[in-house]
Amino acid sequence: MTVRKITKNDFANFVEALIRTEKVIGVQAKWDRFDFAPLESAEALRLDYDVTLQPPKKYFLPPAEVLLTFEVGGPYQSQLDGQEFLLLGVHPYDMVAINQMDELFRQDNYDTHYMTRRNHATIVACDVLRPSDHVFASSMGAAVVRKGYDVLLTDVGDSFLAEAATPKGEKLLARAKAVPADPQALKRREDVWARNKKSLNRHELKCDPAYLPKVLAKSYKHPVWEEKAKTCFSCGSCNQVCPTCYCFNVQDDVNWDLKTGQRVREWDGCLLDGFTKVAPAHEFRKARADRFRHRLYRKAAYVPPKIGGQIACVGCGRCVGACLPDIANPVSIYNQLIDDLGIG
Numbered sequence: 001m002t003v004r005k006i007t008k009n010d011f012a013n014f015v016e017a018l019i020r021t022e023k024v025i026g027v028q029a030k031w032d033r034f035d036f037a038p039l040e041s042a043e044a045l046r047l048d049y050d051v052t053l054q055p056p057k058k059y060f061l062p063p064a065e066v067l068l069t070f071e072v073g074g075p076y077q078s079q080l081d082g083q084e085f086l087l088l089g090v091h092p093y094d095m096v097a098i099n100q101m102d103e104l105f106r107q108d109n110y111d112t113h114y115m116t117r118r119n120h121a122t123i124v125a126c127d128v129l130r131p132s133d134h135v136f137a138s139s140m141g142a143a144v145v146r147k148g149y150d151v152l153l154t155d156v157g158d159s160f161l162a163e164a165a166t167p168k169g170e171k172l173l174a175r176a177k178a179v180p181a182d183p184q185a186l187k188r189r190e191d192v193w194a195r196n197k198k199s200l201n202r203h204e205l206k207c208d209p210a211y212l213p214k215v216l217a218k219s220y221k222h223p224v225w226e227e228k229a230k231t232c233f234s235c236g237s238c239n240q241v242c243p244t245c246y247c248f249n250v251q252d253d254v255n256w257d258l259k260t261g262q263r264v265r266e267w268d269g270c271l272l273d274g275f276t277k278v279a280p281a282h283e284f285r286k287a288r289a290d291r292f293r294h295r296l297y298r299k300a301a302y303v304p305p306k307i308g309g310q311i312a313c314v315g316c317g318r319c320v321g322a323c324l325p326d327i328a329n330p331v332s333i334y335n336q337l338i339d340d341l342g343i344g
């Protein structure tokens with residue numbers, strides 16, 4: 001894999017040139033926070049951000065999308081979004097989440113809509129410069145990432161190191177004014193990785209994440225689920241901001257002409273009342289405590305077998321910041337279980 005060094009000035013020129021020819025999505029300031037949005041100038045790009053409000057997941061699995069249009073009792077037409085785009089500034093924990101989603105949407109029923117967007121994306125990841133208030137990616141083994149991206153950027157002070165990991169990434173970097181990385185700069189990149197592996201850890205998990213399924217196997221009837229759920233608003237914010245939550249609802253909407261319509265897919269969330277409602281109005285996970293427990297089991301017991309044992313929480317910390325009653329932090333719940341089981 002080629003690693004090149006680009007001065008910050010040349011990098012800004014590179015981004016300006018890209019904006020003129022491609023659809024570029026980049027991290028920008030939003031109020032006093034950050035978010036991914038279409039980029040209109042290199043100056044607006046903020047690779048020094050701590051965390052974005054929403055993960056980049058929305059560019060592959062939009063909050064709402066039309067899957068197909070149909071004529072009632074007649075033919076249908078799939079709606080696929082095949083526009084190429086460049087996603088600039090994805091942090092390692094979000095890249096790990098995208099890698100997990102890729103695996104999930106590829107297996108069993110191949111999801112053409114997700115995969116079409118994914119195949120049309122070029123991802124430029126970047127190492128974290130500034131830890132956010134609630135990040136715990138170090139605990140989850142997601143502070144550094146070495147696959148999934150097309151290019152990985154690391155800020156090494158006066159310049160960026162840019163590593164192309166795919167032919168798409170090579171092609172992209174060929175457009176930048178760059179020189180081969182020198183040993184000193186490569187050493188600085190190693191230092192950034194070593195630092196981040198430890199320091200993106202505002203909440204420290206008391207066990208190896210691989211051990212969490214065993215912890216949960218003994219915790220189904222633990223009182224913590226009832227205790228925490230007492231103050232849960234069922235607002236679903238913890239689901240909405242999560243880079244690894246991917247549940248959705250699909251429904252057919254018939255137009256006013258009663259002849260045509262569309263099949264729409266929208267994000268759903270396991271904390272929301274009604275998430276498990278089925279005909280005829282039966283709701284099989286109605287109790288709030290059961291819904292609360294389900295989210296934590298899904299992350300560390302139900303999804304891992306589908307993705308080679310990885311835990312489906314990458315420690316971005318967004319749910320911690322989004323939860324008003326402050327009960328959503330997976331580390332605080334898992335640590336409580338670990339303590340009570342006496343295996344800490």
Ligand code: SF4
Nearest residue numbers: 242313314316317319
């Ligand atoms: S559960 Fe919370 S910390 Fe874990 S990936 Fe989802 S939002 Fe981030």
Ligand code: SF4
Nearest residue numbers: 232233235236238323
């Ligand atoms: S755990 Fe917090 S963020 Fe999640 S649904 Fe309950 S109140 Fe909302």
